[in-house]
Amino acid sequence: MSDQQSVADQPRIITERRGHVFLIGFNRPEKRNAADFALLQQLALAYGELERDPELRVGLVHAVGEHFTAGLDLADVGPRLGPDGIDIVPEGGIHPWQVDGSSLSKPVVMAVQGTCLTLGIELMLASDMTVAAESTMFGQIEVARGILPFGGATIRFPRAAGWGNAMRWILTGDMFDAAEAHRIGIVQEVVPDGTQFDRALQLAQRIAGQAPLAVQATLASARSAVRDGDAAAEAGLQPTLARLAATQDARIGMAAFLSRTPADFIGR
Incomplete structure (x- = not known):
């Protein structure tokens, strides 16, 4: 060759x-x-x-x-x-x-x-x-x-x-x-x-090392503001917050905050 x-x-x-x-x-x-x-x-x-x-x-x-x-x-x-x-x-x-x-x-x-x-x-x-x-x-x-x-x-x-x-x-x-x-x-x-x-x-x-669902939601919100305008992004903030708050990662993040230990997020 x-x-x-x-x-x-x-x-x-x-x-x-x-x-x-x-x-x-x-x-x-x-x-x-x-x-x-x-x-x-x-x-x-x-x-x-x-x-x-x-x-x-x-x-x-x-x-x-x-x-x-x-x-x-x-x-x-x-x-x-x-x-x-x-x-x-x-x-x-x-x-x-x-x-x-x-x-x-x-x-x-x-x-x-x-x-x-x-x-x-x-x-x-x-x-x-x-x-x-x-x-x-x-x-x-x-x-x-x-x-x-x-x-x-x-x-x-x-x-x-x-x-x-x-x-x-x-x-x-x-x-x-x-x-x-x-x-x-x-x-x-x-x-x-x-x-x-x-x-x-x-x-x-x-x-x-951050909560992956939260990272993706943050990115999606910022992109929505750019592509669709502020009003569209604003409309999604509270529903997305509620969805993320119900995840296992949110519980892991809160536990890590209270115990002052690093969080090990799982993406769920």
């Missing part, structure tokens, strides 16, 4: 379970983790696995190698574009960018480094928090390729960063650094190079 063939046979996405945290890794370092059709499909399947498995409480998306992603592999994906765009979600998968009406019920933390272009930024915006290595460089460069961001940047970037901050970068295609990404709010922490994965894992494990 040639080296080129062995590389082609490698999984584009690698997954690992660390307790209740599901690691999802871009694994095409020889192409700077550019996303071809196989990577997109495998990523969607990993998100589906995260969603379905009750033992998995948090996703952590990271990348093998020096770069998070060079963006879309247009040579591979371009010919697959049809009149209705492109369908990247196989049976059992969930759209990682959640721009097809689907919504992941569990939080996702991201660790990024090196180059993070286009769909990498959009995956950050579709996730819940991002840790970036301090030398990371970002670019929403679709306009320089004759297309538009189609993974949610036109929707989420202005909401996260403010209109002017978003337009400054998505209309020019200019590159920007981790300090700017942090300033405009699309990155939550900037850490020394090489430590981004460990810090993201700390955050993911911290979330995974």
